[in-house]
Amino acid sequence: ELKVEQNPLFLSMQEGKNYTIYCNYSTTSDRLYWYRQDPGKSLESLFVLLSNGAVKQEGRLMASLDTKARLSTLHITAAVHDLSATYFCAGRSGGYNKLIFGAGTRLAVHP
Amino acid sequence: NAGVTQTPKFQVLKTGQSMTLQCAQDMNHEYMSWYRQDPGMGLRLIHYSVGAGITDQGEVPNGYNVSRSTTEDFPLRLLSAAPSQTSVYFCASRRAEAGNTIYFGEGSWLTVV
Numbered sequence: 314e315l316k317v318e319q320n321p322l323f324l325s326m327q328e329g330k331n332y333t334i335y336c337n338y339s340t341t342s343d344r345l346y347w348y349r350q351d352p353g354k355s356l357e358s359l360f361v362l363l364s365n366g367a368v369k370q371e372g373r374l375m376a377s378l379d380t381k382a383r384l385s386t387l388h389i390t391a392a393v394h395d396l397s398a399t400y401f402c403a404g405r406s407g408g409y410n411k412l413i414f415g416a417g418t419r420l421a422v423h424p
Numbered sequence: 425n426a427g428v429t430q431t432p433k434f435q436v437l438k439t440g441q442s443m444t445l446q447c448a449q450d451m452n453h454e455y456m457s458w459y460r461q462d463p464g465m466g467l468r469l470i471h472y473s474v475g476a477g478i479t480d481q482g483e484v485p486n487g488y489n490v491s492r493s494t495t496e497d498f499p500l501r502l503l504s505a506a507p508s509q510t511s512v513y514f515c516a517s518r519r520a521e522a523g524n525t526i527y528f529g530e531g532s533w534l535t536v537v
Contacts, residue, residue: 317466346526355514356467356528401466411482412459412526414466 315340315406319415326392326422334400334418336385342404345378345385346412350399359387359400392422427451430515430529437505437536445500445532447515453527454520456498457482458490460511461531467514473498474520505536 316339326332336345344363348356360369362378362385369376373396375388385402399419403412431446449456457472459482469482473492487509489501498517502509515529 355530358525358527361525403466411457411469411472412467413483414468416464416466 315342315404315413317402317404317413317415319400319402319418322416322418324418324420326389326420328393328422328424329391331391332389334387334389334402334420336387336402336415338383338385338404338413340383341380342383342406342413344405345376346403346405347376347385347387348401348403350401350417352399356401389420392420394422394424396420397422428515428517428527428529430513430532432532433530434533435535437502437534439505439507439536441505443502443505445502445513445515445534447498447500447529448496449498449515449517449527450496451517451519451527452495453517454495456492456515456517458488458498458500459514459516460484460509461514462511470500470513502534507536510534510536 318337320335347359350356360376365380367378373390378385399417401417403414406413428449454475458470459467461467468484470488471490473479476492476495479490513532516526518524518526
């Protein structure tokens with residue numbers, strides 16, 4: 314059974330700093346998703362990583378996937394306040410899109 | 425293009441009552457699913473559907489029923505509401521092709537008292 318663990322669960326960052334959120338998963342997952350959620354809002358898709366070594370970047374966020382290590386990372390470069398949100402990673406269990414989510418990383422960016 | 429539309433947005437139920445959360449998508453997506461999100465947790469899959477007339481259980485299906493009579497609609501029924509079903513419910517959909525983005529609705533906040 315696929316299990317997904319994120320760390321850290323809480324992250325307080327200064328503006329301008331860099332940091333990485335880690336997502337470990339327990340068994341084979343053929344893809345890895347990253348989502349952003351603002352308080353009281355729905356989930357916004359950030360990245361879908363489909364293969365080993367995949368790297369995707371959007372603005373100050375960059376996601377990567379290492380299927381051998383069963384690890385995905387979300388790297389934040391030069392954080393700004395607008396990035397404050399909760400970030401979830403999710404692996405896919407079996408076929409279809411039976412997503413298994415991590416518990417989320419609550420990110421707060423402050424001056 | 426409305427995307428994934430959920431109704432109602434907020435609902436308070438008494439224990440034992442039944443209700444249906446509605447989900448509709450106008451993107452002609454084959455796959456639809458329902459998740460629940462509890463405080464401080466990620467989403468957990470309740471039920472999913474890969475097409476009209478086809479549904480299956482996810483991680484936490486007990487106490488919920490679904491049906492998929494059309495491609496567009498995927499309602500979630502609470503048979504006899506319990507306080508443990510107090511949660512935020514999200515409907516999601518995507519195309520069948522590999523790698524397609526999963527789109528989530530705005531969520532339905534349900535409180536069972």
